Amino acid sequence: MQTNQRIDGIRLWDSLMAMARIGATPKGGVKRLTLTEVDKRGRDQFRQWCEALGLTVRVDAIGNMFARREGRDPTRLPVLLGSHLDSQPSGGKFDGALGVIAGLEVMRTLHDLNITTEAPIELVNWTDEEGSRFGHSLMGSGAWSGIYTLDKLYNLKDPDGVRVEDALDAIGYRGPHPAAPFPADAYFELHIEQGPILEREEKPIGIVTGAQAMIWYDARVVGQDAHAGTTPPSARRDALVAAARVVDLVDRLMRERGEDGRGTVGYMQVLPNSRNVVPGEVRFSVEFRHPADARIAGLGESFPAEAQALVAATGCKLELTELFRLPAQPFDAGCVDLVRQAAARLGLPAREIVSGAGHDACYVARHVPTAMIFTPCKDGLSHNEEESIEPHEAESGCQVLFEAVLARANRALSAG
Amino acid sequence: MQTNQRIDGIRLWDSLMAMARIGATPKGGVKRLTLTEVDKRGRDQFRQWCEALGLTVRVDAIGNMFARREGRDPTRLPVLLGSHLDSQPSGGKFDGALGVIAGLEVMRTLHDLNITTEAPIELVNWTDEEGSRFGHSLMGSGAWSGIYTLDKLYNLKDPDGVRVEDALDAIGYRGPHPAAPFPADAYFELHIEQGPILEREEKPIGIVTGAQAMIWYDARVVGQDAHAGTTPPSARRDALVAAARVVDLVDRLMRERGEDGRGTVGYMQVLPNSRNVVPGEVRFSVEFRHPADARIAGLGESFPAEAQALVAATGCKLELTELFRLPAQPFDAGCVDLVRQAAARLGLPAREIVSGAGHDACYVARHVPTAMIFTPCKDGLSHNEEESIEPHEAESGCQVLFEAVLARANRALSAG
Secondary structure, three states, rough: HHHHHOOOOHHHHHHHHHHHHOEEEOOOOOOOOOOHHHHHHHHHHHHHHHHOOEEEEEEOOOOOOEEOOOOOOOOOEEEEOOOEEEOOEEOOOOOOHHHHHHHHHHHHHHOOOOOOOOOOOOEEEEEEOOOOOOOOOOOHHHOOOOOHHHHHHHOOOOOOOOOOOHHHHHHHHOOOOOOOOOOOOOOEEEEEOOOOOHHHOOOEEEEEEEEEEEEEHHHHHHOOOEOOOOHHHHOOHHHHHHHHHHHHOOOHHHHHHHHOOOEEEEOOOEOOOOOEEEEEEEEEEEEEEOHHHOHHHHHHHHHHHHHHHHOOOOOEEEEEEEEEEEEEOOOOHHHHHHHHHHHHHHHEEEEEEEOOOOOOHHHHOOOOOOEEEOOHHHHHHHOOOOOOOOHHHHHHHHHHHHHHHHHHOOOOOOOO | OHHOOOOOOOHHHHHHHHHHHOOOOOOOOOOOOOOHHHHHHHHHHHHHHHHHOOOOOEEEEEOOOEEEEOOOOOOOOEEEEEOOOOOOOOOOOOOOHHHHHHHHHHHHHHHHOOOOOOOOOEEEEOOOOOOOOOOOOOOHHHHHHOOHHHHHHHHHOOOOEEHEEEEEEHHHOOOOOOOOOOOOEEEEEEEEEOOOHHOOOOEEEEEEEOOOEEEEEEEEOOOOEEEOOOOOOHHHOOHHHHHHHHHHHHHHHHHHHHHHEEEEOOOOEOOOOOOOOOEEEEEEEEEEEOHHHHHHHHHHHHHHHHHHHHOOOOOOEEEEEEEEEOEEOOOOOOHHHHHHHHHHOOOOOEEEEEEOOOHHHHHHHOOEEEEEEEEEEEHHHHOOOOOOOOHHHHHHHHHHHHHHHHHHHHHOOOOO
C-alpha cells in the first residue's frame, strides 16, 4: 500500500532550511524578491536539485520553471505540482517555498523508491507570486493561464524602473517556451494556511475546496474641514465619523455572514489629519470575501446603499468605486477527493477549508483540475519574518501531497 | 453721547486690504508666517501707521509690539487692545489682522475726534499667535504672561533649523523691553469667530464670555496584523474597527453635551495601512472641549473607561495618554459687560459665546481683566484662504471695540 511509501521528513526540512538561507534576513525571515540575484540563486539551487534527480528543467517566457519526470505512458498528460520560490520583502521561510520543496521531496521519494508513474509529473516554480517587486501578484501563473499578456507583464517596472523583461534577461530566466497553458491532467499545491483555523482546531491538514469570491472598493468620504474648537455639533460634517461608521458596518456585515465571511478596511487616509481640525476627507479601502458567489453578489447589492445611508446621516458624501469582483474558484472535486482520501488513509485529522488568499492554484484551476493542501502555521502569521511551521507539519503536508500526486498519476483512465 | 462718535468703516476696510496685500496668496488668502521678511513688512507698515498718529511704539524681547497713546491721568494703568498680524501658511485676511487693524482704527478715530482718554491706551501686535512656523502657538502672549520662558522660546527652531531668537534678530524685532506682564487695566480683542454660530443666528456681534476648558489625549490601539483573506471573524483583533468605535464614541459624547460640546478625532494613522491586511495598530488623537470645567472633568473620568470597554470588546488593547487639561478661562465680568452695553447701545444684535479656539486673550486674561468681541465669518471658515467677512461686519465689530475701550479708559475709578 502507498502508506508504506514515506517521504523523508528530515531531508525535506533540511532542503527547506537550505532554501531559507538564500535571502535570509537577520530576523529569521527571507527576502527573495522575484527576478533578483537572490531569486536567481534560489532558482539555480532548485534547478540543480532537480537535475540531480534526472529531471528535465524547462523555462518559459515569464520565467516559470517546469521540472519533468517522465511516466510510463507517453500519451498521458502530466500531473503538475508546485508553488513559488519568491518571497515578500519581509517574508517567511515557508510561504511558497514549502510547496516547491515538498514537490522536490515527492520527486526524490519517487526516485528513491524507484517508482515509475503512469503519467509524467512536472514540478513547477511559478514566477512572482507575491507581486512585491512589480506590483502585480500571480504574474507567472497569470501569464501561463492566459489572463495577462506577456507584453503587458514585460513592461511592468519595479521602483527602480527595471522592466520585467530586462529583469528576466538579467538573471537568465527568460526561457524559450511559451508562457501559455499546456494540457495537463491535474495540479496540486501544498501551502501554509496563512491563517489561524487549522492551528486552532489542531488539524494538520486543510483540504482546500476552492478560493473565495471577493469584491474590492475604493471609498472616499467628503465632509468639511472645520475648527475642532469652534464648530458645534450641529455644524459638523466630520468625514472621519462617517468613515468610522462604514468601518463598523463592514465588520458587522462580515460577522453576519459567519466564520466564512471576510470584510476588511485595511487602508485609510485622513485629511488634513491635524489634531485640531475636524477631518474634511477620508479615503479608505473596503473588501469582502466569501466562499459563495451569491453572498458576494448580495454584498455588492446591499453594502453600497447601507454605507451611503450611514454617511448621508453625518452630512457627508460617499464616493464608492467598485474596483473588481472575482468569482469564487472551486477546485476540482476529483482532485480534492484525492487529498481527502490521502489524509484519511494516513490517519491525519483534516478539515475542508476555503483559501482566503490568492494562490497560483486559483489561476491554474481555470485550465487544469486543481486541488490545494494547507498546513497550519504558527499563530496564523504569514507575510512576516516570524512565519513558522513545525517539521512534522511540513512532513504531514508533504506526505499527503505525495499520496495525492501518486494516486492521480497512476489512476486508471476510462476508455475513450 | 458716544454713539455719535463713529469709526470710519471705509478706512478700516482699506487698511485691512492693504495689510492683506503683504503676503497675499494667488487664491486670495495670506501667508504671513511669523518673524519672516513678510511679517517684518507687516510689522513695519503697522509701526508706520501708528507713528503717523503720534503713538509711541515699543517692542519687547519676544517681538510683541505696543503702540501707546497717552491719557490725561499719568497714574492710570493702560487699557490694552489688539491681536496678531501673523498668519497660517494658507491663512485668511482677517484671522488676527482684524483685531490689530480695528485697534488702529480705534486710535485713528480718537485722533480725529481729538479725544483724550483718562487712561492711556496701548495697541498690541502679539508675536506668533498661530504657531505655524515654530510649532508653538500663542508664543508672544505666552511669553508676556510668563507661561513660557524666553530661553525655551528662543531655542525653538523652524523646519529649516532657524531659531526664534535669530529670526527675531534677522528682522530687527528683538526689542529691549522685557517680555513680562506689566500692570494694565484691561485687554480687549476683536477677532473673527472662526466658527458658524454668529452667521447662522445672524448676530453681528459675539460677546465672548470666556474660553473653553479642554482635554487632549493621544490614543494607540494595538490589535494584530492579519491576512484579510484568511483570518476569520473570530480570530481578528482589528485595531481599526476598535479605533472606529472610539471615533464614534467621541462624537456621541460630544453630542450628549449639546451645542456647547466639542469632541474631535482629527488625526489618525493606520498600520500597516495595506489594503489586504487587517490593521494591527492605529494611532489617533482625541480632544474634548466645553465651556464648563466640570463637563471636561467628567469626561476625563468617564471617557477612558468607556473607550477601554469598546476596545476590549474587539480583543484589542487601548493605550490612552492624557496630554493636558486646560481649565476654562472666564473673561472679566466688567469688561464683558462693556462689550454687551456697547452692542446694545449701538442696536447690534448680539449673543454671548464661548471661544472655541485659543486666543492671545486667553493668556492675557490670567493677568489683566479681559474681554473679546467676535464678528461672524463666512461659512465659519478660518485657517483657510477662503476666510471672508463683510465690510459692515468689520465696521460693527470695530465700533463695539471702540465703545468698550473708550468706556473702560474713561471709567470713574472708585477712591482708594
